[in-house]
Amino acid sequence: MISLLPSFVLLSILSITAHAHAHDHTTQTPFSSSVEEEEWTSKYGPQIDIGFSGPLSFSHLPQTRCLDSPSTLFDIAILGMPFDTSVSYRPGARFGPFGIRSGSRRMGATHGWTTFWGMNPYEQGLEVIDCGDVPVSPYDNALAIDQMEAAYTTLISRPTLLSSNSSSSEGVEAKPISKSAKFAKDGKDHPRIVTLGGDHTIVLPILRALYKVYGPVSVIHYDSHMDTGSATLRTPKGIITHGSYFLHAKEEGLLIANTSIHAGIRGKLSGPDALRHDESVGFELLPTEIIDDIGVDGIVERLRARVGDRPVYVSVDIDVIDPGLAPATGTPEAGGWTTREVKRTLRGLKGLNIVGADLVEVAPAYDHADITSIVAADLVHDFLALMTQ
Numbered sequence: 001m002i003s004l005l006p007s008f009v010l011l012s013i014l015s016i017t018a019h020a021h022a023h024d025h026t027t028q029t030p031f032s033s034s035v036e037e038e039e040w041t042s043k044y045g046p047q048i049d050i051g052f053s054g055p056l057s058f059s060h061l062p063q064t065r066c067l068d069s070p071s072t073l074f075d076i077a078i079l080g081m082p083f084d085t086s087v088s089y090r091p092g093a094r095f096g097p098f099g100i101r102s103g104s105r106r107m108g109a110t111h112g113w114t115t116f117w118g119m120n121p122y123e124q125g126l127e128v129i130d131c132g133d134v135p136v137s138p139y140d141n142a143l144a145i146d147q148m149e150a151a152y153t154t155l156i157s158r159p160t161l162l163s164s165n166s167s168s169s170e171g172v173e174a175k176p177i178s179k180s181a182k183f184a185k186d187g188k189d190h191p192r193i194v195t196l197g198g199d200h201t202i203v204l205p206i207l208r209a210l211y212k213v214y215g216p217v218s219v220i221h222y223d224s225h226m227d228t229g230s231a232t233l234r235t236p237k238g239i240i241t242h243g244s245y246f247l248h249a250k251e252e253g254l255l256i257a258n259t260s261i262h263a264g265i266r267g268k269l270s271g272p273d274a275l276r277h278d279e280s281v282g283f284e285l286l287p288t289e290i291i292d293d294i295g296v297d298g299i300v301e302r303l304r305a306r307v308g309d310r311p312v313y314v315s316v317d318i319d320v321i322d323p324g325l326a327p328a329t330g331t332p333e334a335g336g337w338t339t340r341e342v343k344r345t346l347r348g349l350k351g352l353n354i355v356g357a358d359l360v361e362v363a364p365a366y367d368h369a370d371i372t373s374i375v376a377a378d379l380v381h382d383f384l385a386l387m388t389q
């Protein structure tokens with residue numbers, strides 16, 4: 001652990017130690033007549049993390065390097081994918097997991113109750129932990145995509161902690177925590193992962209991993225861009241980017257045909273052909289401005305009707321939100337939804353069979369006063385509430 005410290009910190013520690021040692025020989029009278037063992041604990045109790053201190057995990061959750069620890073079981077994991085080498089404009093989302101965790105510093109398991117949800121996701125009897133980040137290659141995209149798939153597959157292949165506990169009691173049937181178990185090919189309960197991106201390309205390895213457990217899924221996709229490859233069709237075939245991964249997912253059979261939906265689209269396109277192409281990939285499209293006509297409830301109704309009771313993956317690009325409220329992203333688009341509107345539509349997804357979720361495209365270098373990171377962390381809290389209520 002000490003080797004991880006910057007050398008100047010190490011030098012300071014060594015020089016203080018050396019100084020104290022020399023001091024022992026010359027000072028006869030210590031300023032305290034006795035040393036009380038564990039003085040901190042006896043006076044102040046546990047060494048808790050406060051909002052502006054402590055190791056950086058999401059919401060101060062216990063953090064484990066889960067990929068190294070096969071015996072670590074959980075029901076829901078936070079997992080970072082610091083990948084940003086397939087973007088079309090501003091890079092920087094590799095720092096997204098760090099930024100979102102930083103934006104969550106004022107959150108905590110003991111005060112996760114909100115009037116918005118009327119519950120605390122950390123107090124629903126489920127183990128929610130932060131599994132750290134996937135160490136992805138910043139040099140080789142094909143390698144990085146395989147690393148992300150391998151990591152996600154590793155974690156969702158484990159039994160949930162809850163089902164593991166209940167099956168270990170003799171005569172007690174393993175109790176699934178989620179309705180999604182009925183979609184799993186093995187009929188078992190699998191943990192769910194909330195992934196912190198990373199650019200949006202991370203969804204392709206995630207869908208590949210989910211396919212192994214559930215088969216194809218439906219997607220609810222919040223974004224100002226369609227990401228179905230209409231703008232990148234001119235690039236060489238086979239190139240996977242953060243604007244084309246859904247086309248690859250469709251071609252690989254990872255999506256249930258014609259059951260996915262975009263919400264919040266407003267990016268500029270080459271023309272109406274782009275819409276026809278998008279529809280051919282299997283998406284319905286809710287443009288940003290429709291919210292003024294049908295309201296939050298209308299958006300929720302359309303999202304729910306499209307995916308029905310199928311297994312659904314929820315992917316949120318932070319750029320669905322207006323850049324005035326969430327500027328730190330790679331391809332900002334003016335005129336987006338407010339944070340409050342997005343939160344209300346997410347709450348409207350209660351009861352759907354959500355098998356996983358992500359929050360992507362946060363690039364903290366473009367942030368101001370952490371506003372984007374705080375928004376992103378808040379939406380991750382909403383994912384946890386959705387998955388645990």
Ligand SMILES: [Mn+2]
Binds near residue numbers: 223224225317319361
């Ligand atoms: Mn986008």
